[in-house]
Amino acid sequence: MSKKIVSFPMLGNYSVPIKYFLSHILDCKILEPLKITSKTIELGNCNSPEFVCTPFKFTLGTYIEDLKRGANVLFQAGGGCRYGYYFELQDKILKDLGYDFKYINLVTKGDQDLKKIYQDLKELNPHLKVDKVLYYGIITKTMIKYMDKCDDYIRQNIGFEVVKGSFEKINKKMLEEFSKVKNIFKLRKIYKKYYKEMKKVKTNKPKETLRVGIIGELYTIMEPFANYYLERELASYNIEIKRYTNVHYLLFEKKRTVKKYLKYAKEYIKYRMGADAADNIGRCKYLCTHNYDGIIHIKSAFCTPEIGAMPIINKICKEYDVPVIFFSFDANTSETGIKTRIEAFYDMIEMRKKNERMLSRN
Amino acid sequence: MNECYLGIDIGSISTKGVIIDNDNNIIASLYSWTEGNPIEAVKKLIKNLKKQLPNNYQIKGIGTTGSARKLIGLMLDxxxxxxxxxxxxxxxxxxxxxxxxxxxxxxxxxxxxxxxxGIITDYSMNTLCAAGTGAFLSSQAKRLGIDIEEFGEMAYKSNNPVKIAARCTVFAESDLVHKAQIGYKIDDIVSGLCKSIVLNYLNNVGKGKKIIGPIVFQGGVSKNIGVVKYFKEILNQEIIVDPNSHLMGAIGIAILARKNKIGKVYDLNIKDIKFEINGEECERCSNCCEILKIYKNDELVDAWGSKCGREFK
Structure with missing residues (x-):
């Protein structure tokens, strides 16, 4: 194999920290994946089995685009549900298509095996040292944490910004500086600077707003193209959004938190159901008991763990009388249908809120 | 001069229009076919409604709903x-x-x-399949050579509905053909079809919902007494079908137009307005968004469909 060119799947803005990490520990070229477009999905769709879950099609499409652009080392990190089989199946499909490449899975048997990851990386860069990996690993972890914190703040306020697009602009600038950061102190400084700037953005947020929690399958939640920019749509209705799933949660918090969730919602769930199903049931109970006005559950079509969680979520919401709406996205979803349902959902929760206020006044 | 409000519900098959006064009384109404051309359908509808409208009324608000709501909303302002x-x-x-x-x-x-x-607490809409909707009924009526208006009556008369597998429209049709070929009476087949619509509806759309009375049934299919009969039978409850059940969406949007009036007076002279839509594929990135450009009297008034928010004006 000639010069190594490394690439990875696309996931929201997380390509920035991933690229940062890889480019510092490997001495080969890192090819940043293109943004997901209709063409990516088409490519993934026509080479995937019909009834596989949608993230498979999206990531496969990205890989094909990357390989066409010259990549020859690909990273995947899958485990927890059917996602665990992506690696083998995608490897086979891509090799059948005639591409020659090295495919590395960062997850073994559903767990992060740090020793194996190190060995895999060492194969790519024989001069690799442990301390270097740790050093940049910590910076990357912190970067993800900061990104997620900013995202949380943006999500709560973006619907109310006075000048449209101001949050996105700041976030973009921050990510750009993040990608060039030298050390952890500098990173912290940049984060503080931009976080302050975000807090300064003028918003016209009323005291009482409609608050909606988004739960569901992780990929569809995190990649805006996969959920048809649902958050943007909700923000246009001046809704405050609460979302739990982000990369920091998945990589560093999930293990501990799942046990908490299982205990917290023990009247509804006893065992883990794979992927994020148990987490979502716990979150659903939390949202229901903390005065949220509605819950939106999204998943990619054919996501088995979430299909198992849906009836339980429905039951919890019925018991607490909180409106819930379920969306299932895939490449063939009609955008108009989604918009109609979101609009109706907004009308519904607004009507309920008005009614509640009237009742409490009397 | 009395105030009145126009509500238009432009569905896939039919276009409904009503004009109501300040007390929500219907002054004029019309149910017509969309025939795949919402703009023409609305032009015709408004022409007819104008004829029905007494001279001493002026329109103070317009509301649109249904699948072509955005387009017609733009056209009528x-x-x-x-x-x-x-x-x-x-x-x-x-x-x-x-x-x-x-x-x-x-x-x-x-x-x-x-x-x-009095407030919506839950709703659901069919997502994947159209088995159990009016389009399926009307296509089957056409295939059996029955007028859709007679369809309900035929179904109502029969007491022996044929069992039809109605999970999917295509398989339901093959099952219908099969039932006809083995010699079932046409009344029983039609009746079975109506029953299958009800079962399909309750299994898909009504899944997990607690159906409590009073129940109101509306939409075009509510005019089919066969379907109403089976709803009554299966739910074992009284079903209310309003004489204006087919216009309910239009009435609702007219009421909303009244509540949200902005003080503007509409003259409804749209007969001569040229309204054109041009669809094109954007070639700026590989998203290849389908852009709809809307021209009013040859002037670009709006463009929809870009994922990136590209400006067109």
Whole structure:
């Protein structure tokens, strides 16, 4: 194999920290994946089995685009549900298509095996040292944490910004500086600077707003193209959004938190159901008991763990009388249908809120 | 001069229009076919409504709903454009304030709305399949050579509905063909079809919903007495079908137009307005968005469909 060119799947803005990490520990070229477009999905769709879950099609499409652009080392990190089989199946499909490449899975048997990851990386860069990996690993972890914190703040306020697009602009600038950061102190400084700037953005947020929690399958939640920019749509209705799933949660918090969730919602769930199903049931109970006005559950079509969680979520919401709406996205979803349902959902929760206020006044 | 408000519900199959006064009384109404051309259908509809409207009324608000709501809303400069679910609920609540469940079966979609104390608490709409909607009924009626208006009566008369596998329209049709070929009476087949619509609706749209009376059934299919009969039989409850059940969405949006009026007077002279839509594929990135450009009298008034928010003006 000639010069190594490394690439990875696309996931929201997380390509920035991933690229940062890889480019510092490997001495080969890192090819940043293109943004997901209709063409990516088409490519993934026509080479995937019909009834596989949608993230498979999206990531496969990205890989094909990357390989066409010259990549020859690909990273995947899958485990927890059917996602665990992506690696083998995608490897086979891509090799059948005639591409020659090295495919590395960062997850073994559903767990992060740090020793194996190190060995895999060492194969790519024989001069690799442990301390270097740790050093940049910590910076990357912190970067993800900061990104997620900013995202949380943006999500709560973006619907109310006075000048449209101001949050996105700041976030973009921050990510750009993040990608060039030298050390952890500098990173912290940049984060503080931009976080302050975000807090300064003028918003016209009323005291009482409609608050909606988004739960569901992780990929569809995190990649805006996969959920048809649902958050943007909700923000246009001046809704405050609460979302739990982000990369920091998945990589560093999930293990501990799942046990908490299982205990917290023990009247509804006893065992883990794979992927994020148990987490979502716990979150659903939390949202229901903390005065949220509605819950939106999204998943990619054919996501088995979430299909198992849906009836339980429905039951919890019925018991607490909180409106819930379920969306299932895939490449063939009609955008108009989604918009109609979101609009109706907004009308519904607004009507309920008005009614509640009237009742409490009397 | 009396004030009145126009509500238009442009569905996939039919276009409905009503004009109401300040007390929500219907002054003029029309039910017509969309025939795949919402702009022409609305032009015709308005021409007809204008004839019905007495001289001493002026239109102070316009609302649009249904699948072509955005386009027609732009064309008429409507003061409110709302989804069908809200419009139907508002319309029904006006006539039946204590309604708990609204069943609605239209041309392409069907929905269920659960209401508690006059507010929507839950709703759902069909997602994947059109088995169990008006379009399926009308296509089958055409295939059997029966007028859609007679369809319900035929179904109502029969006491021996044929069992039809109605999970999917295509398989339902092959099952229908099969039942006809082995010699079932046409009345029984039609009746079985109506029953299958009800079962399909309750299994898909109504799944997991608690259906409590009073129940109001509306949408075009509510005019089919065969379907109403089986809803009564299967739910074992009284089903209310309003004489204006087919207009309920339009009435609802007219009421919303009244509530949201902005003080503008509409003259409804759209006969001579040239309204054109041009679809094109954007080639700036590999998203290849389908862009709809809307021209009013050869002037670009709006463009929809870009994922990136590209400006066109």
């Amino acid at each position: 409507a003061n409110i454009v709302k989804n069908e679910i809200t419009a139907h609920s508002v319309g029904t609540l006006n006539f039946y304030p204590d309604v708990r469940t609204i069943l609605e079966i239209g041309g392409q979609d069907s929905k269920i709305i659960i209401i508690n104390n």
